[in-house]
Amino acid sequence: MKFSLQNGKIKLKIEVLNEFNHYINVNKDELMFLLIELLKQNKTCVHFKDDMLNHQHSLSITDLMKEYVILHLNDETLTLKKLSSEVFYMNRDYLGKLFKKETGVNFTQYVLNERIKKAKKMLEKSKQIKIQKVAKCIGYGNNSYYFSKVFKKHTGFSPREYKSMLLSSESD
Known part of the structure; x- marks a missing residue:
């Protein structure tokens, strides 16, 4: 992996050895696909070395599942069935x-936890953000009512109450 700075943004260049031992550039989706294929062949985890940081890393199927969830939280159809089949x-x-064995939580609960975590961050980051936009960004589509019910069940506050609480704590 190589990092460079372009227009004030960090650009990541990922190179992978192909079957002919030539380095090729891959994007994030291609890398995810390659890692999934390697994991399916090994059934355990992929080990790789980061020469820049001089670290050894291991990546399991569960790690890739969690990464996929984070990258696709806005997908309303994000389910274990979809991940397993597609x-x-x-x-x-x-x-x-x-997933349950390695994380201690089932997949659906993990997705819910990550969605609520992202919703809270969005509400904290922008006090002006609309609840409908948060719902859409975390995979509830246009169903902000259902998102509000789930948010309240998980946090004890509706999204509006949570925003109000944040605003009142800032004014103190």
């Missing part, structure tokens, strides 16, 4: 049990 091409029950 991304990992692996048995849904196997992925679900593996």
